[in-house]
Amino acid sequence: MSAIELDGVTKRFDDVTAVSNLSLTVEEGEIFGFLGPNGAGKSTTINLLLDFVRPTDGAVTVLGHDAREESVAVRERTGVLPEGFDVYDRLTGRAHVEFAIDSKDVDADPEAVLARVGIADAADRQAGGYSKGMRQRLALAMALVGEPDLLILDEPSSGLDPAGAKEMREIVLAEAERGTTVFFSSHILEQVEAVCDRVGILREGELVAVDSIEGLRAASDTDASLRVTVGERVDDNVLSAVRDLAGVDRVDRDGDDALRVACDSDAKTRVVTELEARGVSVTDFTTEEASLEDLFLAYTERAEDVEATGADDETDDEMADDETDDDEMADDETDDEMADGEVANEPDEAADEPDDETAEDAEVPR
C-alpha cells in the first residue's frame, strides 16, 4: 500500500489554480521531499492531504483512506507540522502536548516528547512567549506524539537555526528508521538533498519532475557544467555561436579568462572544438557535476526563460519579500497560495537563505 496517492488532483480557488492535475505516489517508508518555489502549490497540496481544503477534482488517498471522507482516520496515524500555524498563546508547551495526547487518545509522557525536541525546560511557560523556533519545535513535538506512520512536514526548518535544522533532520531520519513515511516540503535544497530518498518538484501547481536526486541529475539536460579556461576575453559573437550549438543550455563569462557552459555531457567536445575553431585558445577545462540548486532552477525556471528575460530586478524584489514572509508565518500561507510563480532566481541568495533566517530567529523568547 502506498502512503500517499494523489490522482489527477486539481484545486482551484476563486481566481487561482493552485494545483493542477497532480498525480503522485509516495510509498510506505519513503522520505519524500516536495520541492518548489513559494507559490508553487506545496502548501495547498499538503492542505489537501489533511482535508484543510477540498479538491476541485481528482482523488486524494492517504494511508489507504480517502482524505476527505476518512480524514480523522488519516490524522489518527499522521503527525503534522503545518505551515503558517500559530500556537495557543495562553497554553503552556505541556498543555499543547497534552492536547495532542488527548486528541490522539494515546499514552505518552509530555515531558519526554518535549525533551526530544529540545524544549523541555520551557514546558511550563505559556507558548505565547516562545520564539518562532520554539513554536516550530512545539508543533513537531505534537506531531511526534503517538508514533505516527506518516509525518507531513511543511517547511519544517523555517525559523530554526542551523543547529535546530540539524536536530530536525536527525529526528526525521530517526522516525524514518522506525519505518515512518516522511513527506516534507521545502524550498531549501540542502535539507532535501541530505535526507530524501526521492523528490518531486512542483512548479506553478504542476509536478515537473519526480525522481531520486541521482535520477534527476541524470535526466536533467543541465547535468554538467563545463568550465573552460581561455587565454583572452572571448567575443560576444563567439559566445553566441557556442550558445547555438546543439545540447548547450547557456554560456556565461566567468571573469575574463574563463567561460561557464551548461550543456549535455556529449556536447562538451563540441564546445571545445567550436571555441578552438574560432581562434580561442583553450588552456584548460573542467567538468562540474550540477548542484541540486542548478537542477531545481532548471526545472522551475524553464518556462520563464521563454517568457521573460529582463525580469531580474523584479525577482530580486520578490526574494526580499520572501525573507520577510518567513518571519510572519500567518502571511506565509496567503503568499504561498496566491502569488503565482515566484521563483527563487538567484542561486546565491537562495543558498544564503538558511543563514539569514538564523540571524533573525535566534532562539530566545520574545
Add this chain to the structure above:
Amino acid sequence: MSWQAVARKEFRDAIRSRWLHGSTLFFALFLGGAPALFFGLLIPADLRQVSNLFGFFADLGVFSFSFPGLLALILGFVALSTSYGSITEERETGSIKLLLSLPNSRLDAMLGKLLGRSAVVVVALLVGFFATFVVLLGTGTGLQIGSFVPQIALTVLLGVAFVSIGLSLSALADSNREATLATMGLYLVFAVLWGSVSEGIPKLLNYTAEQVGIGSLSEVLRVKIGVFLKYLNPLKTYETLSAQVYYGPEQARLVTTTFGEQAILTPVLRESIPFYFTGWFLLLILLAWIAIPVAVGYRAFEQADL
C-alpha cells in the same frame, strides 16, 4: 470522537483569558452586590424572599423592567463575547491548523468549543450565584429553593444558548471583523429591535390579509402571534420562564407584554393555556437556541476550506 479533548483545550485556554476573569468578577459583584443592597438595606426583614429580587418584574405598560431581564442582557453579552471569536481567531492566527492536524473532526471541534466555552461561562455564572447564595444566607433571606434552583438552571441554559449563537457566527464569518460586526448586530436585534418587529409582523399579516381579500385577522389572533414571536427571542423566553418558576404560567406569559396585549390575552390564558404558550414548549424554544445555531454553524464549517 475527541470532542472532550477539544473541550478541555478550550476550557484551559479560555480560563486564562483576562476577559473571563473580568466577567467572573463582574458576575460576582453583580449577583452578590444586588441582593446585598436589596435585601441588606432596602427591604424589611419580613419581606426577604428570593422572589422579591430574582422574580422582580415591573410592568409600566410601554416600558417594563425586570431583574431577570437585566441579568439576561448581561449574560447574553458575556456569552456572545466568549464565543464569537472561537473559530475566526483560530483561523486568523493559524492555530486552527494545529487543532485540525490532530485527529479531531470538524464536528469534534464545534462540539468541543461549544462545551468548553459554555463551561467557562457557566463557571463565571456559578461563581456569581455562589456570591448570591452567601448574601442570601447572610441576610436571612428566604431561599425558595424550589423556584430559585430551576431559575439558575434556566440561566445556565440561556448562557449556553448565547455561546452557541456566537459560535455559529464565528463559523459562518469569513474574518474576525465580520464575526464581531455580526455579533454586535445580532445582539442589538435581540436586545432592542426584536420587540418592535414582533409587534409589527401581525400588523403586516393583517394588512396583507385585507389586501388579498381574506378579511382581517381577529384581534386575539394578532396578539397571540405577536406575543408568540416575542417569546421566540431567547432573552424573552428566559424572562417569561423565570417568571413562571415564581408565579406560574398564566401570569408569567403576561410579563414583557403591553397593557393592550394583556387585556386581550388574560381571558385566553385563564381559560386554558395554548400549547405554544406552555412552559414546556418555551423550554423547547430555549433548547432549540442551543441546538440550531451550533448545527447551522457546523454545516458551514464542515463545507469550508480553511
